[in-house]
Amino acid sequence: KYNLSDISIKEITPMFITDFELYLRTTCKCGFNTTAKFMQFFKRIILIARNNGILIGDPFASYKIRLEKVDRGYLSxxxxxxxxxxxxxxxxxxxxxxxxxxxxxxxxxxxxxxxxxxxxxxxxxxxxxxxxxxxxxxxxxxxxxxxxxxxxxxxxxxxxxxxxxxxxxxxxxxxxxxxxxxxxxxxxxxxxxxxxxxxxxxxxxxxxxxxxxxxxxxxxxxxxxxxxxxxxxxxxxxxxNDMQGLDKKFVGIEKIYKEVSMK
The missing domain is CATH 1.10.443.10 (Intergrase catalytic core)
Incomplete structure (x- = not known):
């Protein structure tokens, strides 16, 4: 799309970031969380550039990286x-x-x-x-x-x-x-x-x-x-297992409730 083999970090724009995410999801066929991980690495590079005075603004300012919750399996x-x-x-x-x-x-x-x-x-x-x-x-x-x-x-x-x-x-x-x-x-x-x-x-x-x-x-x-x-x-x-026996620790409160409810 940009007809470049490399691009200056100063030329990174919010549009470039969203284009890159789309490229990962489509051309590279990356999953949702894999794409998010790549974007985290990308953002880290931008942060290093800002901390070293190479960049002034933050092209990631309006970009939110989200990870889907995955229920990973385990054996009982x-x-x-x-x-x-x-x-x-x-x-x-x-x-x-x-x-x-x-x-x-x-x-x-x-x-x-x-x-x-x-x-x-x-x-x-x-x-x-x-x-x-x-x-x-x-x-x-x-x-x-x-x-x-x-x-x-x-x-x-x-x-x-x-x-x-x-x-x-x-x-x-x-x-x-x-x-x-x-x-x-x-x-x-x-x-x-x-x-x-x-x-x-x-x-x-x-x-x-x-x-x-x-x-x-x-x-x-x-x-x-x-x-x-x-x-x-x-x-x-x-x-x-953790809740077993917990009732016994509230005997006093149970007695108060019984007394109130019987009136």
């Missing part, structure tokens, strides 16, 4: 049990199931599981085994106490893998393809992907069992609670 405890109990038809599916379940109980993203070595599994201050590593995405520290299930999975593959690896990792693309196969044979209708496990860890493994969201956030390697809130859902089961 019953669905985890179904996957655990199912006899896998091949060794490859069994290995994929083990890696997936390991991350459901540790919260590690694919790349962090792939990079996990024996050196990352060590005793911490409390004498128990912990995963001690860094998130590749944000370079933040991740320290997660090992639960019994991931311990058993690590023991299963101990000394059987090369280069100090602790789990049988394949490419993320193949892993997700196998996970869809596992979902089919287990009768699970959800879109099962490896990233689903972080949501499962946040919601089913930790928050639903009473682990505070601040602790969950730290174990996931998030830098703020708002990010964790995207991952962790308050389930009806947790609401029921």
């Amino acid at each position: 405890e019953d669905e985890i049990k179904i996957i655990l109990k199912k006899k896998m038809v091949s060794e490859r599916l069994e290995q994929v199931r083990d890696v997936f379940i390991f991350s459901c109980f540790s919260g590690l993203a694919y790349v962090d599981v792939a990079n996990l070595k024996e050196d990352n599994i060590r005793k911490s201050f409390d004498g128990n085994l912990w995963i001690i590593t860094k998130r590749q995405k944000t370079n933040t520290d991740v320290n997660v106490p090992l639960l019994d299930i991931p311990k058993m999975i690590l023991e299963k593959y101990k000394g059987k893998l090369p280069d100090g690896k602790v789990l049988p990792i394949i490419s993320n693309q193949k892993l997700n393809a196998y996970l869809k196969e596992i979902a089919d044979v287990c009768g699970i209708k959800k879109n099962l992907t490896f990233h689903c496990l972080r949501h499962t860890f946040a919601t089913t493994t930790t928050l639903a069992k009473g682990v505070p969201i601040e602790t969950v956030s730290k174990m996931l390697g998030h830098t703020n609670i708002e990010t964790t809130q995207i991952y962790a859902r308050i389930t009806n089961n947790k609401i029921s």
Whole structure:
């Protein structure tokens, strides 16, 4: 449209910004939230230019970046049990199931599981085994106490893998393809992907069992609670458990109401 291979940042106008958004949505076929993320990066560049005196005005002043709320899937405890109990038809599916379940109980993203070595599994201050590593995405520290299930999975593959690896990792693309196969044979209708496990860890493994969201956030390697809130859902089961016994704390008020209503 502009017949240019490059454009001066001083020539960026509100019309250019809306044209760029349209280009992303149509020519590039980007989704709503993907387009919004690109526009956030674009706005950040404009902000840097303004802060350094390159720009005076703000072409983004009247432009609003909106993200659609997406309900990301997670597995319930019953669905985890179904996957655990199912006899896998091949060794490859069994290995994929083990890696997936390991991350459901540790919260590690694919790349962090792939990079996990024996050196990352060590005793911490409390004498128990912990995963001690860094998130590749944000370079933040991740320290997660090992639960019994991931311990058993690590023991299963101990000394059987090369280069100090602790789990049988394949490419993320193949892993997700196998996970869809596992979902089919287990009768699970959800879109099962490896990233689903972080949501499962946040919601089913930790928050639903009473682990505070601040602790969950730290174990996931998030830098703020708002990010964790995207991952962790308050389930009806947790609401029921949290509310149990609350009536007993209002006995005095109940007596007052009964006395008033009987007059």
